[in-house]
Amino acid sequence: MNWERVREKLSILADAAxxxxxxxxxxxxxxxxxKTIGNSEGMGICHTYTEDGRCVSLLKILLSNHCIFDCAxxxxxxxxxxxxxxxxVEEVVEITINFYRRNYIEGLFLSSGIFKSPDYTMxxxxxxxxxxxxIHLFNGYIHLKGIPGSSKDLCNEAAKYADRVxxxxxxxxxxxxxxxxxxxxHSVVYDSMDFLQKxxxxxxxxxxDELYLPAGQSTQxxxxxxxxxxxxxxxxxxxxxxxxxxxxxxxxxxxxxSNDSRLPVISKPPLIRENRLYQADWLIRFYGFNANEILDxxxxxxxxxxxxxxxxxxxxxxxxxxxxxxAGYFKILRIPGLGIKTAKMIVQSRKFGKIRxxxxxxxxxxxxxxxxxxxxADHFAPQFNANTKDxxxxxxxxxxxxx
Amino acid sequence: xxxxxYDGTFEGLVSAIAERFMxxxxxxxxxxVDASFLFSNSEQIATDLGLVERICxxxxxxxxxxxxxxxxxxxxxxxxxxxxxxxxxxxxxxxSPINIEKDFTKPIILQVxxxxxxxxxxxxxxxxxxxxxxxxxDIYTAEVEPDFNILPLIGEHFEKRYADQLWFxxxxxxxxxxxxxxREIRFIELFNLSSQSNIPVEENDFSLLWKSYYKSANIPExxxxxxxLRHVPRRYWKYLIEKD
Numbered sequence: 286m287n288w289e290r291v292r293e294k295l296s297i298l299a300d301a302a303x304x305x306x307x308x309x310x311x312x313x314x315x316x317x318x319x320k321t322i323g324n325s326e327g328m329g330i331c332h333t334y335t336e337d338g339r340c341v342s343l344l345k346i347l348l349s350n351h352c353i354f355d356c357a358x359x360x361x362x363x364x365x366x367x368x369x370x371x372x373x374v375e376e377v378v379e380i381t382i383n384f385y386r387r388n389y390i391e392g393l394f395l396s397s398g399i400f401k402s403p404d405y406t407m408x409x410x411x412x413x414x415x416x417x418x419x420i421h422l423f424n425g426y427i428h429l430k431g432i433p434g435s436s437k438d439l440c441n442e443a444a445k446y447a448d449r450v451x452x453x454x455x456x457x458x459x460x461x462x463x464x465x466x467x468x469x470x471h472s473v474v475y476d477s478m479d480f481l482q483k484x485x486x487x488x489x490x491x492x493x494d495e496l497y498l499p500a501g502q503s504t505q506x507x508x509x510x511x512x513x514x515x516x517x518x519x520x521x522x523x524x525x526x527x528x529x530x531x532x533x534x535x536x537x538x539x540x541x542x543s544n545d546s547r548l549p550v551i552s553k554p555p556l557i558r559e560n561r562l563y564q565a566d567w568l569i570r571f572y573g574f575n576a577n578e579i580l581d582x583x584x585x586x587x588x589x590x591x592x593x594x595x596x597x598x599x600x601x602x603x604x605x606x607x608x609x610x611x612a613g614y615f616k617i618l619r620i621p622g623l624g625i626k627t628a629k630m631i632v633q634s635r636k637f638g639k640i641r642x643x644x645x646x647x648x649x650x651x652x653x654x655x656x657x658x659x660x661x662a663d664h665f666a667p668q669f670n671a672n673t674k675d676x677x678x679x680x681x682x683x684x685x686x687x688x
Numbered sequence: 689x690x691x692x693x694y695d696g697t698f699e700g701l702v703s704a705i706a707e708r709f710m711x712x713x714x715x716x717x718x719x720x721v722d723a724s725f726l727f728s729n730s731e732q733i734a735t736d737l738g739l740v741e742r743i744c745x746x747x748x749x750x751x752x753x754x755x756x757x758x759x760x761x762x763x764x765x766x767x768x769x770x771x772x773x774x775x776x777x778x779x780x781x782x783x784s785p786i787n788i789e790k791d792f793t794k795p796i797i798l799q800v801x802x803x804x805x806x807x808x809x810x811x812x813x814x815x816x817x818x819x820x821x822x823x824x825x826d827i828y829t830a831e832v833e834p835d836f837n838i839l840p841l842i843g844e845h846f847e848k849r850y851a852d853q854l855w856f857x858x859x860x861x862x863x864x865x866x867x868x869x870x871r872e873i874r875f876i877e878l879f880n881l882s883s884q885s886n887i888p889v890e891e892n893d894f895s896l897l898w899k900s901y902y903k904s905a906n907i908p909e910x911x912x913x914x915x916x917l918r919h920v921p922r923r924y925w926k927y928l929i930e931k932d
Contacts, residue, residue: 292900303907317849320851321851322849322850322852323849331919334920335916336913337906338915341905386820386828386853389898538910556910633791634791634792
């Protein structure tokens with residue numbers, strides 16, 4: 286390897302890839318049955334974190350930052366004057382295997398600018414995955430970017446070798462996508478998502494032991510580059526989870542990278558809003574909330590000062606207080622100040638006897654917040670008054686990390 | 689208060705605890721070496737592997753494998769009160785009329801859970817932060833200084849993942865390591881690691897490449913030192929190549 290040249294290419298192509306925030310290396314079931322290299326089952330691992338606090342789990346690179354498209358929000362768009370480089374297939378394979386052996390990474394996240402055509406680009410991405418799997422017998426995690434517009438055959442090939450494939454919607458609604466990235470369109474993305482979903486279902490029926498996209502699909506929505514409301518964003522996410530069986534939706538706060546007039550002029554990325562969206566996303570996936578419970582037409586944006594679960598509780602006093610010795614698991618999950626682990630402990634422990642306030646405090650319930658919303662053997666929720674709301678606003682602690 | 693001396697191993701401790709159960713005495717303390725003969729009420733308890741196996745099977749039957757694993761994790765935590773905690777835990781599990789391993793209203797159950805959480809977090813951190821360098825003998829070598837004695841808990845993960853390469857992880861705090869020879873894992877005591885291996889020059893190129901990647905992956909507009917430190921506390925930076 287020409288080390289200096291490779292280092293230069295890696296700097297450029299890693300820098301260009303970092304705005305695709307997908308970072309998961311979990312959810313696959315690829316065991317090392319061959320006693321060769323790599324094992325990807327169960328939990329993912331964040332091998333390090335960058336100074337912006339984000340996890341580094343995979344080698345996340347573009348194969349090339351050449352691109353024939355000119356999407357306004359992208360650092361690699363055609364019209365920008367930038368050094369354009371490309372890796373060879375061998376270089377990507379070599380770097381991946383060597384980083385993996387040294388425990389720097391869980392695997393590879395490979396995307397690319399579109400050079401020549403979507404199919405030409407996708408073919409080379411698939412070739413890299415195939416080489417890793419079949420020649421190097423690599424069982425580490427591979428996430429391949431779906432190039433929008435590539436053929437169904439190539440999608441199918443990708444699913445045979447990758448653990449996850451993602452096609453990014455980027456701009457949540459078609460109306461604004463057309464204005465900001467006119468060369469892209471959503472129907473192409475949805476076509477590919479639907480095709481893979483169908484193939485995955487067929488494969489599950491016909492050959493359940495074969496590994497075919499074991500970690501499923503994901504996508505990304507850019508937050509703050511276009512005027513969609515949080516309600517629109519989380520409704521879309523809910524639809525993707527329920528009807529298209531996506532495993533993850535990522536929300537990427539828009540980082541101003543261009544002076545294009547089609548994009549808003551902002552001084553810094555909307556990190557608090559992004560954080561609240563992830564909290565809302567968790568409520569949908571793990572806490573049994575519907576999108577229209579979290580937000581509605583009257584309040585279509587998430588509260589900056591309150592986390593969405595607390596905001597819900599304050600808007601629906603009629604649902605509380607909840608009796609922890611009596612209520613079902615999903616009802617208990619709605620109590621502000623306690624999460625999934627604590628809810629499970631409560632449900633498991635109450636078989637042995639009535640739960641009291643001291644038990645809840647020892648289990649880690651944020652008592653100062655939770656006490657207004659629950660009942661237990663020796664505690665009844667105190668009355669909610671005007672001062673309570675102000676008090677609760679001072680109790681939220683998560684935002685300290687983003688102030 | 690009798691002082692039971694055991695051989696320092698987990699099996700030795702379980703033998704001593706079993707002895708207390710059998711004698712039905714309450715006030716017992718556990719120690720490894722009879723450091724001062726001031727305590728004439730010290731008694732050495734032999735390790736009985738057959739008895740230990742019976743106890744372990746009893747624990748699993750009454751509750752689950754997780755309980756046994758939890759007891760082992762507490763042993764590895766190196767807490768000064770570890771013997772007392774394991775004693776109390778096993779007693780509660782074995783002598784309660786029903787399986788109370790998930791009764792989180794009991795302080796001992798919560799305490800065990802809390803210690804296991806700390807151990808699991810350190811294990812997960814080791815899975816993440818171990819950085820190998822290939823030496824002149826093609827052995828991938830790494831050094832760590834974990835908060836707790838977690839080396840016995842991390843071997844399986846690395847064996848599954850790096851099944852086709854020789855590797856060695858050395859705990860510099862505790863002066864021993866685990867070595868995988870392509871067939872099994874062995875525990876190795878060493879007095880001085882640096883004399884054992886030489887790192888070839890090419891390895892430096894990979895370290896530089898990784899540092900380069902790490903720097904490029906950051907988005908400066910999102911810089912957040914507090915969040916960063918929460919995930920990667922400074923005490924781990926010593927053996928992280930990217931933090932060099």
